[in-house]
Amino acid sequence: MINIPKGTKDVLPAEVYLWHHVENTARACAERYGFREIRTPVFEHTELFARGVGDTTDIVGKEMYTFLDKGNRSVTLRPEGTAGVARSFVEHSLGGGVLPFKAYYLISAFRYERPQAGRLREFHQFGAELYGAEGAVADAEIIALADGFLRDLGLKNVALQINSIGCKTCRAQYHQALKEYFRPHLSSMCADCKARFEKNPMRMIDCKEEGCKAITAGAPRMLDYLCGDCRAHFNEVKTLLDGAGIHYTVNPSIVRGLDYYSRTVFEFTSAAAGAQGTVLGGGRYDSLLEQLGSKSVPAVGFAAGLERLLMVLSAENTALPDEAALDCYLAGMDAPCREKAFLLAQELRRAGLSCETDLMARSVKAQFKYADKRGARFVAVVGSSELEEGAAEVKDMKNSSSERVKFCELAQYIAKRKGEIENG
């Protein structure tokens, strides 16, 4: 037997309706905010992520699925969605079109991580990106979309934490302060932190090594180094969130695991989302598009992990829709009856009803058992007397009542009964 690769998961037919529920909720919410879907390739040139996500990040340094294709080009399975959207925006000169540009995506992403609860090597994201607006209202709009999506799903115990990591100007000063703080501790820190000290000391704040964590706990905080503009921007984001009734706490230690961020960063966390706890993360990234060859375009966005969301939905016992029931099962007693059942099933499907019939030459009793397992609302039986009469015996599976219905009126009858049930 060939097993599934480590860190990946099958979504089986019996559970896929839960995924549809989350995906449909995401689409409906994004579209309410005026975002339209964008689809970009699963793989991109490796350089896009190296430049975009940043070579001091764990993602680029350790976790990418990178390989040479048959043309000897280095390509990488996307570890996230933002860099691909940014590349697409620049490549299609979308900055010259209608701004702000607002796009959302539902994608699979790949990171070679150590698998554990809520951490996979292939995972799925719902993300949204907003380009062209530099004001705090765009940050608030993106956070409101993220919050609205989680509310639409019915999640209650998910907390929003925000921070500002400043701009190039104020971060330079902050990096100086961090270096002064870390220099005396450097010899006892991990090899990654030693490299980060030179290239991007802020990333040291995010180190997961126990020894390093104890040292970073006392490190200076970016919030204390914000320049006037960044401070005003952050204050305005907070005012807008307060006004919109979106609850948050300011957490100065959020730096995010990707290099492209500036100013606002945020995470929605839940204790039920596995060891990491973050179900959704994002922020502003005003220099990424310029880095990819565009003129400067301000940008802000987020992505949520669908596997983690499903874990939280289940842990919170959130009310979920039932799997859509089968409208009707067509049971046939013997070969000629099964043939009629097959033809009737086709008529019902053409009329827009969901319908199944026997494909296994089973007894009527076994067909009823199957119909029950599939949650059929009605079962229409075709036996030899029904065949002669030109009518099926239709059984209501909820209350066991039954009625004779002419074959030529069956589709209309089931559609009418279905409508009555739906309208209560």
Ligand code: HAM
């Ligand atoms: P991220 O924080 O790396 O940000 O990922 C966003 C979300 O994807 C996480 O909060 C988590 O729910 C999920 N996720 C990440 N890695 C895994 C994994 N190995 N297994 C399961 N779920 C995972 C980004 O990806 C940014 N592109 C977000 C963004 C969009 N920022 C601006 N625009």
